[in-house]
Amino acid sequence: MVRFKNRYILFEINFGDNSKKPVQLKVTALHNAIQQKVQQLYGDFGIAAIKAGFSAKYCNAHTKIAIVKSRHGPHKFLINAIPIIKDIAGRLVSVKILYVGATIKHCFLFIKKFQQQKLEQAWNTLKTETERKNMKDALMTLTPAMKDCT
Amino acid sequence: MDIRESTGFYDLCVNVPENKIENLYPVLSKLCEYGFKTIAINTNIDESILGTDKKKKKKSGDSEISQGIVFETINIENIRKEFDGRLKIFNRITFFCSDFAKTHILNHCSSLKTYDLYAFAPRTQNALQCACTQLNADIITLRPNPMSFKLNKKLYDQAIERGIHFEIQYIDLLNVEFRKTTIHYSHLFHTYGKSKNVILSSGSNDIKTIRNPYDLINLACLLGLNEVQAKASMLHQCKRLLLRAERRHRGKAAFIIKDCTKKRSVIEEDAQCVKKLKTYVEF
Numbered sequence: 001m002v003r004f005k006n007r008y009i010l011f012e013i014n015f016g017d018n019s020k021k022p023v024q025l026k027v028t029a030l031h032n033a034i035q036q037k038v039q040q041l042y043g044d045f046g047i048a049a050i051k052a053g054f055s056a057k058y059c060n061a062h063t064k065i066a067i068v069k070s071r072h073g074p075h076k077f078l079i080n081a082i083p084i085i086k087d088i089a090g091r092l093v094s095v096k097i098l099y100v101g102a103t104i105k106h107c108f109l110f111i112k113k114f115q116q117q118k119l120e121q122a123w124n125t126l127k128t129e130t131e132r133k134n135m136k137d138a139l140m141t142l143t144p145a146m147k148d149c150t
Numbered sequence: 151m152d153i154r155e156s157t158g159f160y161d162l163c164v165n166v167p168e169n170k171i172e173n174l175y176p177v178l179s180k181l182c183e184y185g186f187k188t189i190a191i192n193t194n195i196d197e198s199i200l201g202t203d204k205k206k207k208k209k210s211g212d213s214e215i216s217q218g219i220v221f222e223t224i225n226i227e228n229i230r231k232e233f234d235g236r237l238k239i240f241n242r243i244t245f246f247c248s249d250f251a252k253t254h255i256l257n258h259c260s261s262l263k264t265y266d267l268y269a270f271a272p273r274t275q276n277a278l279q280c281a282c283t284q285l286n287a288d289i290i291t292l293r294p295n296p297m298s299f300k301l302n303k304k305l306y307d308q309a310i311e312r313g314i315h316f317e318i319q320y321i322d323l324l325n326v327e328f329r330k331t332t333i334h335y336s337h338l339f340h341t342y343g344k345s346k347n348v349i350l351s352s353g354s355n356d357i358k359t360i361r362n363p364y365d366l367i368n369l370a371c372l373l374g375l376n377e378v379q380a381k382a383s384m385l386h387q388c389k390r391l392l393l394r395a396e397r398r399h400r401g402k403a404a405f406i407i408k409d410c411t412k413k414r415s416v417i418e419e420d421a422q423c424v425k426k427l428k429t430y431v432e433f
Contacts, residue, residue, distance in 0.1 A: 045372055048334040071341060
């Protein structure tokens with residue numbers, strides 16, 4: 001029996017406008033943005049191809065990492081389409097793919113490492129222990145949506 | 151029903167344009183021109199036809215009434231005569247259903263026996279599930295619906311094991327609304343079972359929507375079929391399907407016995423030739 005191969009694409013979203021508005025990350029908005037881009041690039045066929053097993057989720061609101069799951073094969077469409085996403089729900093963004101993994105375990109290992117790096121950078125600017133602890137909590141935890149995946 | 155070896159392509163779903171038999175003739179001659187040799191003329195049946203009779207049946211408590219339901223069957227004898235030698239024409243019924251219990255009523259119908267092929271078009275997930283596991287149909291056709299179906303490997307394998315074929319109708323690809331879902335379903339067949347038992351048919355009711363079989367083979371790469379599979383989906387798979395339908399009809403396995411007497415004479419001629427040759431060599 002052949003198992004289904006999946007691909008998980010991790011990417012980081014940077015908001016272009018520097019306004020300090022609280023970032024509202026909505027899964028459906030991300031979902032639509034990706035689908036719209038695939039529709040532009042590959043048309044109806046692309047949409048139909050990525051539809052099976054497609055899901056998009058945010059991992060962490062502070063580091064702004066999102067993860068997209070797709071079947072092996074049509075993930076190539078996604079890899080091409082994701083970097084050229086320019087706006088999500090009307091906000092200007094730039095998207096950077098960090099990692100493409102075959103299992104969610106490896107993706108989490110990568111996220112852990114990545115967030116550790118971010119944390120170390122942030123710690124340099126902070127002095128007190130409580131601030132540091134708060135920062136650690138903020139960066140190293142995942143959103144509740146991801147809990148069921150771990 | 152006569153299933154003999156045939157060479158041309160199969161198109162196992164042709165609808166009657168606007169319910170007028172006269173309009174069918176140009177469509178069939180066009181199909182014939184494109185190289186199709188075996189055609190099945192489709193009749194759509196909705197479950198609502200059976201629904202009204204179900205209440206009556208409950209009152210009388212007898213299944214005789216359900217046997218009396220007569221659909222508007224297309225008289226294909228005239229068409230068969232018209233296209234004799236050019237096309238082989240079969241009769242097919244497509245049953246649109248959301249409630250699986252209604253298929254039992256249909257099974258009791260005597261008019262079901264007049265159809266050579268029995269296709270089932272589920273409208274709900276539940277109906278699809280039951281059809282894959284229990285229903286004694288030939289074809290399951292996933293028509294675009296407001297509700298989308300979920301298929302899984304187990305369900306698909308069960309259907310394959312029971313010899314049920316899945317149908318893709320390319321008329322849905324010409325339609326902008328349904329294109330995405332149709333491609334999606336055919337990709338599901340590809341991921342779950344490497345597109346086993348998939349047949350490609352037109353489902354057309356208009357002369358403009360008929361395509362050349364070789365164009366269809368090229369088109370089928372969009373549907374996750376490779377060239378060999380695409381060709382098979384219009385040739386060998388359909389032949390297997392017809393044999394299976396025959397089996398369902400008669401409740402037995404069907405096979406064809408061929409008269410081999412002519413072959414023997416060929417062998418004898420051959421032997422004589424060899425003898426002659428030997429005599430030449432001796433000289």
